[in-house]
Amino acid sequence: MNEMSKIGPNESGENITAEDMDREVRVTYGREAFMSPEYLDAEKRLLWPKIWQMVERETDLPNPGDWMTYDVADESVIVLRKDDGTFKAFHNVCPHRGRQLVSVPDMIPDPVTSVSGAKPVHSVRGNNRKNFICGFHGWTFDLDGNNTYILDPQDWHGSLTPERTCLSEVKVDTWGGYIYINIDPDACSLKEWMGRAGEILDHFELDKMRYKWRQWAIYPCNWKVAIEAFLEPYHIPGTHTQLLAYGEYYSKSKQYGLHSVSSYDTRDAALKMPEASGTVRVGKGEDPRISTYELIRENYETVNFTASTETLVNAAKRLVDELPEGVSPAECIAHWLASAKADDAARGVIWPEIPPEVQDESGLAWGLWPNQNILHGVTFASPCYRVRPHGDDPNKCIFEAYALERYPEGEEPKTEWVYAEPTPENWGPVLEQDFANMEFVHKGMKSSGWRGAIPNPHQEQKVINLHRNLADWLEGRGAPVKLP
Ligand code: FES
Numbered sequence: 001m002n003e004m005s006k007i008g009p010n011e012s013g014e015n016i017t018a019e020d021m022d023r024e025v026r027v028t029y030g031r032e033a034f035m036s037p038e039y040l041d042a043e044k045r046l047l048w049p050k051i052w053q054m055v056e057r058e059t060d061l062p063n064p065g066d067w068m069t070y071d072v073a074d075e076s077v078i079v080l081r082k083d084d085g086t087f088k089a090f091h092n093v094c095p096h097r098g099r100q101l102v103s104v105p106d107m108i109p110d111p112v113t114s115v116s117g118a119k120p121v122h123s124v125r126g127n128n129r130k131n132f133i134c135g136f137h138g139w140t141f142d143l144d145g146n147n148t149y150i151l152d153p154q155d156w157h158g159s160l161t162p163e164r165t166c167l168s169e170v171k172v173d174t175w176g177g178y179i180y181i182n183i184d185p186d187a188c189s190l191k192e193w194m195g196r197a198g199e200i201l202d203h204f205e206l207d208k209m210r211y212k213w214r215q216w217a218i219y220p221c222n223w224k225v226a227i228e229a230f231l232e233p234y235h236i237p238g239t240h241t242q243l244l245a246y247g248e249y250y251s252k253s254k255q256y257g258l259h260s261v262s263s264y265d266t267r268d269a270a271l272k273m274p275e276a277s278g279t280v281r282v283g284k285g286e287d288p289r290i291s292t293y294e295l296i297r298e299n300y301e302t303v304n305f306t307a308s309t310e311t312l313v314n315a316a317k318r319l320v321d322e323l324p325e326g327v328s329p330a331e332c333i334a335h336w337l338a339s340a341k342a343d344d345a346a347r348g349v350i351w352p353e354i355p356p357e358v359q360d361e362s363g364l365a366w367g368l369w370p371n372q373n374i375l376h377g378v379t380f381a382s383p384c385y386r387v388r389p390h391g392d393d394p395n396k397c398i399f400e401a402y403a404l405e406r407y408p409e410g411e412e413p414k415t416e417w418v419y420a421e422p423t424p425e426n427w428g429p430v431l432e433q434d435f436a437n438m439e440f441v442h443k444g445m446k447s448s449g450w451r452g453a454i455p456n457p458h459q460e461q462k463v464i465n466l467h468r469n470l471a472d473w474l475e476g477r478g479a480p481v482k483l484p
């Protein structure tokens with residue numbers, strides 16, 4: 001490790017604040033957060049047991065008795081739906097001698113031989129649960145976590161109180177159609193945690209969207225390297241060079257406390273179009289009827305059918321037939337949205353009404369601290385990402401990507417988590433280009449010649465904000481410090 005790895009709030013200047021970020025101060029930070037075993041240990045103690053974190057979509061546990069496990073670092077949690085439709089969550093551990101109540105193997109055992117196979121386990125799930133019975137000595141628990149059976153309780157001579165023998169409860173709440181948990185009993189509410197970011201995204205009615213596809217992989221980089229690869233459009237010209245033929249990708253970003261947003265921007269402020277901070281915008285080229293279609297189609301088809309919908313792409317395709325030559329970019333966008341909205345309404349997908357100022361503030365994509373990213377639209381949220389550490393290894397992560405979309409009632413596709421090796425066939429050419437950076441960013445940062453990160457203060461604030469907040473939670477470890 002060179003000198004950079006030692007940079008911290010007490011050694012090289014002061015910690016940065018939200019106000020510093022709004023002023024776009026220039027910062028640097030070292031490799032500690034990505035590869036230090038001590039930092040990983042701090043995450044296990046100070047981060048994952050303290051924060052609100054997304055478990056799954058509510059629709060994955062639709063019925064009473066549906067349950068699943070959620071694992072992060074050393075923690076394993078059982079989340080279930082009760083008879084009254086609410087969720088409960090418990091630590092996945094038997095209070096007797098500490099066996100996992102539900103076994104969560106690393107690999108799926110072969111159903112015939114019970115020997116571990118080659119497929120990693122995403123989560124363990126089931127339905128129609130009435131109770132949980134520990135496989136070691138048979139202690140049993142109801143869906144409220146109460147102990148309902150102990151063999152030979154008289155042997156403890158009255159010491160087995162309900163508090164000593166029940167499951168340990170975990171806080172659970174929902175937002176935007178997601179189930180969230182927080183292991184810390186003293187945590188703030190989820191609403192408070194989501195803050196203004198949650199209020200803005202509420203306008204997009206994520207709770208009414210359903211999975212279109214969902215894939216995951218165990219990837220050879222730290223979880224922060226993985227999420228950072230998707231937090232900023234600054235990498236588009238360098239990584240997804242082919243997209244430059246269709247649009248401009250200059251961007252800005254802004255912190256919202258824990259969370260942060262990125263938006264498209266223009267280098268020349270005089271050329272800025274209103275409400276063009278997200279995916280709804282004209283492309284490059286003389287004729288906005290054609291460039292709008294080409295930009296949205298290229299993104300949709302090469303980012304694994306995300307960042308738009310079939311309805312939006314088809315409505316864009318018709319612009320050239322429905323509008324006269326010489327139409328202005330603003331008229332073109334207005335017509336596009338109106339006809340897509342009507343097409344969707346005809347099939348039973350009613351768009352939410354989003355005030356223009358909210359639309360503009362909502363930007364392109366949200367980094368929900370620390371490990372989620374959501375690119376939202378009026379009828380879709382895609383691509384979305386969630387990453388987690390893979391066990392004890394700072395060099396590996398559990399990487400998940402998925403697409404949500406609004407469907408007519410009952411017409412959503414049936415999906416499940418698919419383990420997908422990072423190939424272009426599995427993920428589409430653009431995500432494959434992102435994968436091609438991640439492993440080598442992680443390797444590159446180990447170089448003794450690396451002087452530390454110097455993220456773009458205008459375009460990469462989501463990355464800076466990730467580390468600023470991590471440092472706040474991890475007693476200053478890895479804190480970004482101001483550059484002179
Ligand atoms: S460890 Fe669960 S019953 Fe003994």
Ligand SMILES: [Fe+2]
Nearest residue numbers: 229239240434
């Ligand atoms: Fe990318």
